[in-house]
Amino acid sequence: MSINAEYINPFLEAASVVFKSILNVDLRRGKLVIKDTPIPSMDVAIIIGITGGVTGEIVYSMSFPMVEKIAQVLVPGLSEDQVKHEYKDIVGELANMITGNAMNLFASTGKVIDMTTPTVIEGKSFSITMIKQTTLGITLYSPMGQLEMNIALK
Numbered sequence: 135m136s137i138n139a140e141y142i143n144p145f146l147e148a149a150s151v152v153f154k155s156i157l158n159v160d161l162r163r164g165k166l167v168i169k170d171t172p173i174p175s176m177d178v179a180i181i182i183g184i185t186g187g188v189t190g191e192i193v194y195s196m197s198f199p200m201v202e203k204i205a206q207v208l209v210p211g212l213s214e215d216q217v218k219h220e221y222k223d224i225v226g227e228l229a230n231m232i233t234g235n236a237m238n239l240f241a242s243t244g245k246v247i248d249m250t251t252p253t254v255i256e257g258k259s260f261s262i263t264m265i266k267q268t269t270l271g272i273t274l275y276s277p278m279g280q281l282e283m284n285i286a287l288k
Contacts, residue, residue, distance in 0.1 A: 140243070141188055141287045142270055148235035149274060149283065156231065157207050161281065164273035172269040172284035177201075178221070180229040183250035187240075190267065190287035192249075194229050198256070200279030201225055222254040229254075 150161045174195030182192045196204075205217045205224045212220065229252045240247050269286040 140245075142272075142285055144236040144239035145192060145232070145283060145285060146272065146274075147239060148232045149281065151235055152228065152231045153274075153276060153281075156228070157204060157276075157278065159276045159278055161274040161276050164275055164280075167271045169269040169271045169284065171266050172271075172286040174282060174284060176280070176282055178225060178254065178256040180225055181253045181255070182229060182233050184247055184287060185250075186247035187245045188247055188287045190285075192233060193282075193284040193286075194225075194232070195282045195284075196225075197279050200276075200281070203278040204228060222256070226252040226254045 146163065153159050153161045172191050172193040174193050176195035177198045178201050179193055179195040182194075184190050184192060201221050201224075202214075202217055205212055205221050208224055208228070209220065233249050233252070237247055237249060267286045267288065269284050272283045272285070274281040274283060
């Protein structure tokens with residue numbers, strides 16, 4: 135099963151645009167790896183289901199220190215305690231913006247996809263079972279930290 139670049143590029147482009155326009159940082163693309171599942175490798179993960187012309191999951195993940203930096207930019211003045219209570223909404227909204235932008239890019243090529251509301255999970259001890267399917271993993275580097283993007287679409 136090959137993963138088609140036309141399904142990957144809108145997510146990469148959308149992530150770059152959102153990080154630049156909202157957080158004022160550039161994302162540098164790391165190497166692509168093929169995995170057999172989209173399970174995330176970092177502390178905080180955002181899972182978005184994709185339906186429509188393609189189906190599957192997009193899983194964004196990042197370290198908690200990166201989440202804190204994002205929260206400070208998006209909601210300046212939050213205390214450390216407030217960040218701990220609000221970060222799921224904050225990173226969920228960021229993932230929504232990225233995926234929404236990607237959906238618009240798909241629509242401009244005539245592909246219609248829908249997405250589920252992002253599910254944010256965190257902690258080193260969480261366990262998720264995801265359908266085993268060919269996944270493209272991409273690490274995007276920024277001054278705030280690394281964003282891992284696992285794209286499992288068919």
